[in-house]
Amino acid sequence: MPSIEYSVTDEVWYVDGIERDVDWQGYVQLFKEELTELSASDLREALQAEAGTADPSSSTAHVVSVSRGYEDEGGPYEPVSFEWDGVALTIVMEHISAADFESEGDAERTIRQLLQPVVDELAATHFDVTFDDWVAADAMVSIRVAVPVEHRTVAHLLEIGSDLLRLCDAFSKKEISRETVGDFIRGGAAHLIVGQEEGNWFDAKKMLYPESPSGAISLAQDAARFCNAEEGGLILIGAATKSIPGGERVIKVRGVNAPHGIAAKYSGILDRHVYPLPDGLRVDVVPLPSGKSVVAIDVPPQAERQKPFLVHGAIRTDGEVEGAFISIVRRRGETSVPITAPMIHAMLAAGRTQMRADPDLL
Numbered sequence: 001m002p003s004i005e006y007s008v009t010d011e012v013w014y015v016d017g018i019e020r021d022v023d024w025q026g027y028v029q030l031f032k033e034e035l036t037e038l039s040a041s042d043l044r045e046a047l048q049a050e051a052g053t054a055d056p057s058s059s060t061a062h063v064v065s066v067s068r069g070y071e072d073e074g075g076p077y078e079p080v081s082f083e084w085d086g087v088a089l090t091i092v093m094e095h096i097s098a099a100d101f102e103s104e105g106d107a108e109r110t111i112r113q114l115l116q117p118v119v120d121e122l123a124a125t126h127f128d129v130t131f132d133d134w135v136a137a138d139a140m141v142s143i144r145v146a147v148p149v150e151h152r153t154v155a156h157l158l159e160i161g162s163d164l165l166r167l168c169d170a171f172s173k174k175e176i177s178r179e180t181v182g183d184f185i186r187g188g189a190a191h192l193i194v195g196q197e198e199g200n201w202f203d204a205k206k207m208l209y210p211e212s213p214s215g216a217i218s219l220a221q222d223a224a225r226f227c228n229a230e231e232g233g234l235i236l237i238g239a240a241t242k243s244i245p246g247g248e249r250v251i252k253v254r255g256v257n258a259p260h261g262i263a264a265k266y267s268g269i270l271d272r273h274v275y276p277l278p279d280g281l282r283v284d285v286v287p288l289p290s291g292k293s294v295v296a297i298d299v300p301p302q303a304e305r306q307k308p309f310l311v312h313g314a315i316r317t318d319g320e321v322e323g324a325f326i327s328i329v330r331r332r333g334e335t336s337v338p339i340t341a342p343m344i345h346a347m348l349a350a351g352r353t354q355m356r357a358d359p360d361l362l
Contacts (some may be wrong), residue, residue: 003038004030004154006046008053013046023075027060030154031068032078040089040149040157047084059084060092063158080161082154088125088146091161094132097139097172104131107139114171115143115164117195121252122147122160143168167192178202178234178298185236185296186284190253193239198248201231204239208256208295209266217313219266219297220273226299227278227309228328238294255292258285262295275310278302 004015006028013020013028016037022028030038043061051059063078064071081092101107112129119127126146133140147160166189170180178201184192198204203222209215226233238255241248263283271277280300287293302309308328 002042002045004042004046006050008049011053013050023062027062027081029064029071029075030061031064031071032155032158033067035063035155035158036153038154040152040154043082043154043157044084044089044149047082047089051084051086078158078162079165080158082157085126085144085146089149089157090126090144090146091157093143093145093161093165093168095141095143095165095168095172096135097141097168098137099139099172101139104139107131107141111141111143111168111171114167114195117251118164118167118192119145121191121194163189163192178232178300181236182234182296182298185234185286185294188286190236190238190255190286190288190294193236193250193253196250197244198241200229201226201233203233203235204241204248204250205235205237206240206254208237208258208262213313216269216273217311219269220311220313223270223278223281223297223299224274224309224311224328227274227281227302228307230301232299232301234299235297236294237296238288238292253288253294255288255290255294258293258295266295266297273312275312276306278309279306 001017004013006013013022015030015034020028047059047061060081060083062075062081065076065078079094083090083092095111097107097111099107099110101110108129108131112127115129116127122145124145124147126144128142128144130142130144131139132142143164145160145164147157149157166184170176170184176196181193181196181202184190193204196202196204203226209219222235226235236250236253238253239250240252240254242251263285266283267281270281270283278299279302282298284296284298285293286296310328
């Protein structure tokens with residue numbers, strides 16, 4: 001028996017064999033707690049069957065946001081619904097964006113460009129962004145995505161729609177930042193980073209650092225670069241990139257086989273090699289559905305009085321490690337630049353001048 005079906009003869013919906021009421025618009029109501037048990041293929045067949053009736057406009061399923069028994073005839077509903085568009089089961093999302101758009105077409109193009117990398121990763125068979133209306137100064141757009149439904153539950157489809165809206169909301173609030181990306185990753189949505197470009201605060205790496213002295217120094221230098229940057233930064237391990245004009249862009253989050261205790265090991269390396277100790281730095285290992293994990297090294301902005309951050313040890317041009325040396329590096333765009341001897345001298349001179357002016361610092 002299908003997990004969800006529509007009887008054309010009776011014009012009745014059934015969920016797990018039990019008749020299900022529709023709302024005042026004629027839309028079937030599904031509940032979040034049951035979606036993991038409902039087959040996306042079954043929902044597709046049911047909506048297609050209903051679309052063949054006298055009232056095909058009602059071929060839509062809404063997801064009720066509250067538990068069974070607390071709903072009314074009009075929801076409340078999730079901002080993600082499902083419909084049969086005549087060709088495929090489609091995930092439908094409504095987004096109100098507070099971003100500044102010059103026109104209706106600008107809103108459509110911008111949202112499409114934002115979501116396209118993630119949609120491509122989903123192997124979507126259909127993707128459309130349509131401007132609906134202005135709500136005060138904000139743009140309302142409808143987003144429609146059709147993805148392969150085989151071996152997926154309706155819960156998977158809701159998760160896809162919710163993730164795309166999360167990305168839209170972050171962009172709308174101008175929050176595509178170290179904090180937002182870190183929250184996506186730690187929240188299990190690392191796939192939303194597809195399309196993100198490397199830059200002042202973001203660095204993507206495909207593999208773990210080598211387990212060698214040079215690997216430890218490389219890790220320390222990468223973290224110290226962000227310590228010396230104004231915005232801090234985030235290192236994501238387990239993401240493949242592609243060269244684009246001016247830098248690198250994430251094209252796939254595959255993850256890595258992270259050994260047990262890798263977070264503690266990386267934290268220990270940073271404690272030993274970076275001086276002074278960075279405030280608030282964290283290392284997180286986040287599992288992916290594939291069984292692999294991503295490793296995120298999150299470096300919050302550091303106090304100016306702590307800078308420059310030094311790295312105990314340096315990698316010589318021949319690749320060997322010189323433990324008696326120190327290195328000072330900082331981030332510029334997607335690359336790193338060394339802090340030169342004249343810059344270090346200027347910092348020391350400025351510090352001496354400040355100490356002479358304020359004896360309490362001595």
